[in-house]
Amino acid sequence: MENAELIIRCATQGDLPRLLDLYQHLLAGDERADDASAAEAFGQFLRYAGSAIFLGEVDGILVASCVLVVVPNLTRGARPYGLIENVVTHKGYRQRGHGRRILDAATAAARRAGCYKLMLLTGSKEAGTLEFYLRAGFEQSKTGFQKRLIPVLS
Incomplete structure (x- = not known):
């Protein structure tokens, strides 16, 4: 549905299988984590206060995601900084503003966490x-x- 509403929320352990499926739209052929490894990594991730994996769903379909990691810091008055990683939108749902809205949600969360800056890297030259x-x-x-x-991976 072209005009369906994007629902943004933070990922839970139960979202991992669908999130791993979505990551195939980020980097086709990337090694998929097995369920136990994904659950362990997700549990470790949750120990970073303020960090989250943001999910965007349209009609119950996971269409976009990004990761925010909030990193403790001893400069800038001990204010943390944020790293954005794994920004992905399902190929069938691109050019609809979903990726931008996911990044906006991560930015708002970084502000709430007191981050003084938010960084991301991309390997894309597109x-x-x-x-x-x-x-x-x-x-x-x-x-x-x-x-x-x-x-x-090429």
């Missing part, structure tokens, strides 16, 4: 992806580096 993040209020203002500990 102009549309970069423009999406700019339209969502992020600026391309830092230089990012990474050290890959597993090979990059």
